[in-house]
Amino acid sequence: xxxxxxxxxxxxxxxxxxxxxxxxxxxxxxxxxxxxxxxxxxxxxxxxxxxxxxxxxxxxxxxxxxxxxxxxxxxxxxxxxxxxxxxxxxxxxxxxxxxxxxxxxxxxxxxxxxxxxxxxxxxxxxxxxxxxxxxxxxxxxxxxxxxxxxxxxxxxxxxxxxxxxxxxxxxxxxxxxxxxxxxxxxxxxxxxxxxxxxxxxxxxxx
Numbered sequence: 507x508x509x510x511x512x513x514x515x516x517x518x519x520x521x522x523x524x525x526x527x528x529x530x531x532x533x534x535x536x537x538x539x540x541x542x543x544x545x546x547x548x549x550x551x552x553x554x555x556x557x558x559x560x561x562x563x564x565x566x567x568x569x570x571x572x573x574x575x576x577x578x579x580x581x582x583x584x585x586x587x588x589x590x591x592x593x594x595x596x597x598x599x600x601x602x603x604x605x606x607x608x609x610x611x612x613x614x615x616x617x618x619x620x621x622x623x624x625x626x627x628x629x630x631x632x633x634x635x636x637x638x639x640x641x642x643x644x645x646x647x648x649x650x651x652x653x654x655x656x657x658x659x660x661x662x663x664x665x666x667x668x669x670x671x672x673x674x675x676x677x678x679x680x681x682x683x684x685x686x687x688x689x690x691x692x693x694x695x696x697x698x699x700x701x702x703x704x705x706x707x708x709x710x711x712x
Contacts, residue, residue, distance in 0.1 A: 507601070508548040508620045515547055515608075515618070522659050525549070525604055530672045532600035535564035536593060538674045541637075543644040543660035550641045552634075554674075558584050565592075597623065631681075638678065639695045646700050654696060662692070 509515045516522045522544045529539075529551070541552040556564075565573075565581050576595050580588040605618040628634045640647075645657035655662060665675040666685065682688040 507551075507623050510617050510620050512547050513618070515549065516544065517611075519659070521608075524607070526672070528600055528604050532596050532603070534672060535568070536561055536596060538677070539661075539672055540674055540678050541641045541661045541665070542673070543641045543657070545645060545648060545650060545659075550644055552628075552637055552641055554677075558589075561589070634681070635691065636695070639692055642692060643696045643700050646696065654692075654700070 507515075516525065525544065526542070533553075535556075537553040537555050539551060539553050541550075543550045555561075562581055562584055565577055568577070574592075574595055576588065576591040580592050601619055601623070608618055609615060626637075628637055642660050642662040643654040645651045645660065646654040651657045654660070661671070661673045661675075663669075664671045664673050665678050666688065668675045668679070679685055679688055682691060
C-alpha cells in the first residue's frame with residue numbers, strides 16, 4: 507500500500523498500530539500475516555491465504571451487519587472467483603476505513619492511497635524467503651535506518667521473539683528452519699543486497 511503523491515500515511519506510532527489493527531479486523535478471517543513493514547509513505551505485507559474451510563468457518567461467525575453480498579455468496583458456494591471478490595471487497599473496505607479516519611483526523615479530503623494497491627503472488631520458497639527479508643529490510647533499503655533491526659515498525663523482532671501478535675511467527679520460523687537460520691539468512695541477504703549503495707536492488711518485490 508503506497509500513499510498518493512508521497513504524503514505521509516502515519517503521523518505517529520499510534521497511527522501505525524491503528525493501521526495494523528484495522529488490517530487485522532478486515533482481513534484476518536481470510537489470510538494470516540507472515541511479515542510486514544511500515545514506512546512513512548508505504549506498507550508491505552506478506553500474507554498467506556487460509557484454507558477454504560477455515561475461511562468459511564470464520565465468515566460464518568461474522569455479525570449480520572458485517573456480511574456483505576460477496577461474503578454471503580461465497581459462504582453459500584465457495585469458489586476461487588467469489589473468493590477473489592471477497593478479498594477485493596475486504597481490502598477496499600480496509601483502505602476506505604483507514605482513509606476516512608486519516609482524513610477526519612487531519613481535516614482533509616480526497617484519496618490517501620495510490621490505486622490500485624500492488625500485489626504479487628508468491629509460489630516458490632526462494633521467492634518467499636527473499637520477500638520476507640526484503641520486507642524486513644525495507645527501511646534500510648530506502649535509507650531510513652542504517653540497520654534494519656533498529657526499525658521497530660516491522661515484524662522482524664516479533665517473529666524472532668515469537669511475540670503474541672497477529673503475525674504467524676511460528677510458521678515463519680519453521681519455514682526458515684529455526685531461529686538461528688532466520689537470523690543468518692537475514693544477515694547474509696541484507697549484507698549482500700542492502701549494505702551496498704546500488705541504484706537498484708536485486709530483491710525488488712513490491
